[in-house]
Amino acid sequence: MKIADTILDLIGNTPLVKLHKVTEGISATVLVKLEYLNPGGSSKDRIATRIIDAAERDGHLLPGGTIVEPTSGNTGVGLALVAQQRGYKCVFVLPDKVGEDKRNVLTAYGAEIVVTPTSVAPDDPESYYSVSDRLAREIPGAFKPNQYSNPNGPLSHYESTGPEIWRDTDGTVTHFVAGVGTGGTITGTGRYLREVSNDAVRIIGADPEGSVYSGGSGRPYLVEGVGEDFWPGAYDPAVPHEIIAVSDADSFAMTRRLALEEGILVGGSSGMAVVAALRAAKDLPADAVVVVLLPDGGRGYLGKIFNDGWMRSYGFSNAPAGHTVADLLR
Ligand code: PMP
Numbered sequence: 001m002k003i004a005d006t007i008l009d010l011i012g013n014t015p016l017v018k019l020h021k022v023t024e025g026i027s028a029t030v031l032v033k034l035e036y037l038n039p040g041g042s043s044k045d046r047i048a049t050r051i052i053d054a055a056e057r058d059g060h061l062l063p064g065g066t067i068v069e070p071t072s073g074n075t076g077v078g079l080a081l082v083a084q085q086r087g088y089k090c091v092f093v094l095p096d097k098v099g100e101d102k103r104n105v106l107t108a109y110g111a112e113i114v115v116t117p118t119s120v121a122p123d124d125p126e127s128y129y130s131v132s133d134r135l136a137r138e139i140p141g142a143f144k145p146n147q148y149s150n151p152n153g154p155l156s157h158y159e160s161t162g163p164e165i166w167r168d169t170d171g172t173v174t175h176f177v178a179g180v181g182t183g184g185t186i187t188g189t190g191r192y193l194r195e196v197s198n199d200a201v202r203i204i205g206a207d208p209e210g211s212v213y214s215g216g217s218g219r220p221y222l223v224e225g226v227g228e229d230f231w232p233g234a235y236d237p238a239v240p241h242e243i244i245a246v247s248d249a250d251s252f253a254m255t256r257r258l259a260l261e262e263g264i265l266v267g268g269s270s271g272m273a274v275v276a277a278l279r280a281a282k283d284l285p286a287d288a289v290v291v292v293l294l295p296d297g298g299r300g301y302l303g304k305i306f307n308d309g310w311m312r313s314y315g316f317s318n319a320p321a322g323h324t325v326a327d328l329l330r
Contacts, residue, residue: 162192183235
C-alpha cells in the first residue's frame with residue numbers, strides 16, 4: 001500500500017519531465033520540474049509548510065492562531081491549505097482588482113478575505129499593506145508570514161527543491177533556471193545546487209523585462225508572480241550567475257506552445273522560465289542537463305493567456321493557436 005496520511009505529506013517530490021518539441025535544434029537535455037502537481041497547485045505549498053513549521057517552533061503561532069498576509073496568489077493557497085490542516089484561521093488582504101475565481105479558491109479552504117481598493121498609495125491607511133499590518137497588530141494571536149522577507153521561504157527550497165533535483169538527475173544537472181518573484185526559489189534551490197556540486201551547477205534567473213532583477217525600474221509587465229519593483233530580503237543576488245530578461249510576448253507565446261506541443265498546461269511565469277532556459281541552452285553541448293522549475297499550472301490563466309480576445313487586446317496577436325475546424329476540413 002502507498003497511502004499518504006494527510007494531504008500535506010504530498011507536498012514536494014514533484015516530477016521532472018523532458019521537453020521534446022520546443023527544444024528543436026538544441027542538443028542539451030532540457031527537463032522541467034512540475035510544481036503544479038503540489039496539492040495546492042504551486043511551488044508555494046513548500047514555503048507555506050516551512051514558514052508555518054518555523055512559526056510554531058518559535059512560538060509566533062500558537063494553537064488557534066490566525067495567519068494574516070497580503071496575498072492573492074499561490075502563497076495564499078499554500079498557507080490556506082496548511083492552516084486548514086493545522087487548525088489555524090487565515091485572513092488574506094487582497095486588492096479589489098483580484099478576480100472572483102482567485103478569491104473563491106481561498107474561501108474554499110476556509111480563509112477569510114478582506115478586499116481593499118487598488119487605486120490608493122501603499123502608505124494610505126486603506127491600502128492592502130496598511131490594512132494587513134493593522135489586522136496583524138489588532139487580531140489576538142495573529143502571525144504575519146511576510147513571504148518577501150521570511151528566510152524560511154528560501155530555506156524550504158534549500159531543503160526540498162534543491163535536493164530533489166540533485167537526487168532525480170543523479171547529480172548530472174549542469175544548469176538550473178527559475179523565475180524570480182520573492183527570489184526564494186532561485187536563492188534556496190540555487191544555493192543548494194551550487195554547494196552540492198562544488199559550484200559546478202550554473203544558476204540562471206528569469207525575469208520579466210522591466211523588473212529590477214534584470215536592471216529595470218519596475219515598469220509594468222503582465223506575467224504574474226515574477227519580477228519586482230523593490231529588492232526583497234528573500235532574494236540573495238549572489239546566488240544566480242546570470243539573469244535573463246524575457247518579454248511578455250515571448251513568455252505568453254511559449255506558455256501556449258508548452259500546452260500545444262508538450263501537453264504541459266502551465267502559467268505565464270513557466271513560459272518565461274522556459275524561454276530563458278532555451279536561450280541559455282542554445283549553444284550547450286549534448287551532455288548538458290538544464291532543469292527548469294515551472295511554478296504553477298495554467299488553469300488560473302484560462303481567461304488571460306489562453307484567451308484569444310484577452311491576448312489580442314494587449315497586442316499579442318501572433319500567439320500560437322491550435323487547429324480550426326476549417327483547417328481540418330481543407
Ligand atoms: N511564478 C509564480 C506563478 C509565482 O506565484 C511565484 C511566486 N511569487 C514565482 C513564479 C516566483 O517564485 P519566488 O517567489 O520563489 O521567486
